[in-house]
Amino acid sequence: MAKHKNVLPGFNLSLGYTLLYLSLIVLIPLSAAFLKTTELSLAEFWQVVTAPRVVASYKLTFGASLIGAVLNAIFGLLTAWVLTRYTFPGKKLVDALVDLPFALPTAVAGIALTAVYASNGWIGSILEPHGIKVAFTPLGVVVALTFIGLPFVVRTVQPVLEDLEAETEEAAASLGANRWQTFSRVILPALWPALLTGFALAFARAIGEYGSVIFIAGNMPMVSEITPLIIITKLEQYDYAGATAVAVVMLVISFILLFAINGLQWWSNHRISASR
Amino acid sequence: MLKRLILAALLFSSAAHADTSLLNVSYDVTREFYKDFNPAFAKYWKEKTGETVTINQSHGGSSKQARAVVDGLEADIITMNQATDIDILYEKGRLIPKDWQKRLPNGSSPTASTTVFLVRKGNPKNIKDWDDLIKPGVGVVIANPKTSGNGRYAYLAAWGYVIKKGGDDAKAKDFVAKLFKNVPVLDTGGRGATTTFVQRDIGDALLTFENEVNLIKKELGGDQFEVVYPSVSVLAENPISLVDKVVDRHKTRTVAQGYLDFHYSPEGQELAVKHYLRPRVETVAAKHKGDFKQLTLFTIDEVFGGWANAQKTHFADGGTFDQIYAK
Structure with missing residues (x-):
């Protein structure tokens, strides 16, 4: 392979540091997890990761994370839009509010959400008479995962929207595009990559979330048990190999999903630049 | 870390x-x-x-x-x-x-406690003993036996109650299954279960350690809840x-x-x-x-042949506790 000549100096050094850093922080701990599962035979591994309770928890974790991320993609885009395109009193405050789920300890978030959505809480007491139970049901899991994922979409979409000058929209309008066409043909394609990134981040964050969910989920086996809880449960029984087996499955699924989202992003980028 | x-x-x-x-x-x-x-x-x-x-x-x-x-x-x-x-x-x-x-x-x-019931003021569901907990419409809050010692003791106390009454393992398993049908939330720890029962107003009875129950009563003035001692319970050794x-x-x-x-x-x-x-x-x-209220207390060794056995039979993956929730 021919060696590329880079314009910028320091390629070898910086790549070396990157690899070292990634290895220390990500790769080595993760491979330790993989290594631990080798204590199990393949049949045992399969039995652990396909047990009905564990499978039910995958469905809940990935399903609720997906719903949460989709909700965040829609409402996060709306929030980012409002924050960049309009001026109103208290805008700075709203802007700061968006970051709160980042800073709050997740356990605090979980307790607060549970208090509000429980049948004797502010929102829960309004919903309960209509037959909607949030706290201690899978719906509660969705609420918690939506809460923690909100900043990701807003913060990735916002700078792109800011860069996207209002002139483009005016140009589209002056060329005869109606409002919907301006949005779907001009703005949305430019936002796609950022929106997808935000979605992927919110989704990934939700999959791994533990602290806030266990308070609101109710943790009933087969119904409202998330996969991270299954892992903790196994650890509490000193079943290290079983815990890492489930963790490995989560890792692999997450990696495939994130990889697919990245691929989607690459594809949409490609399409946009090709159509220009 | x-x-x-x-x-x-x-x-x-x-x-x-x-x-x-x-x-x-x-x-x-x-x-x-x-x-x-x-x-x-x-x-x-x-x-x-x-x-x-x-x-x-x-x-x-x-x-x-x-x-x-x-x-x-x-x-x-x-x-x-x-x-x-x-x-x-x-x-x-x-x-x-x-x-x-x-x-x-x-x-x-050197010390021990036991699993008792905490019920709401006036005991509206009239809970007196273990049998009252499995009646339909009674909500019982217990910490998750998979993740909490407190929950494990509660589970084993219920099991031992049936055994002490002359029942066999099948009867005990049936009883415990009915009990957990009445559990709306499985918190990961004893304190979490207390919060669910006390602050969230969920359930009619909380199963937890005697010392925790007395702490709750002390912290909250003591008149919102009543302690119910079952006829038989487990000796929780520390x-x-x-x-x-x-x-x-x-x-x-x-x-x-x-x-x-x-x-x-x-x-x-x-x-x-x-x-x-x-x-x-x-x-x-x-x-x-x-x-201390005197009641019949059995040890884990006496009914379950030691903790290691109890853990393996009841709480390990695929054990009796998992079987309750398996479809």
């Missing part, structure tokens, strides 16, 4: 002005007890030997704490609410000998041990042994009573007979 760092920092800062320091790694609800117990021991030890000793405490979910010790947290002393969480120190780390429980009286358990490998390295075996023995002294036992823990030393127990 952060916890360990803070702990290390604490240890370090206290080591600077103390002759000796011990680290007692304990479970969640002993916080209040050791806040009283440790200064009392320090005073006793100073008078006896002239040595100044500082005791540092670490609290958390019991299995998590035991795992931290196995993974290298330098605990001189470990105090837990079930023997399996100390056994693990031998099994996974060889930090203590296998027969650690034989080293102190009463199976190395075993203690020093960690041989660590005390030998720290050269703290003498003072650690003194600390353990102090649990069995009249003063230590009285402090336990103050925190609603049942004393195990005969003379003190006899003196406080009137302070």
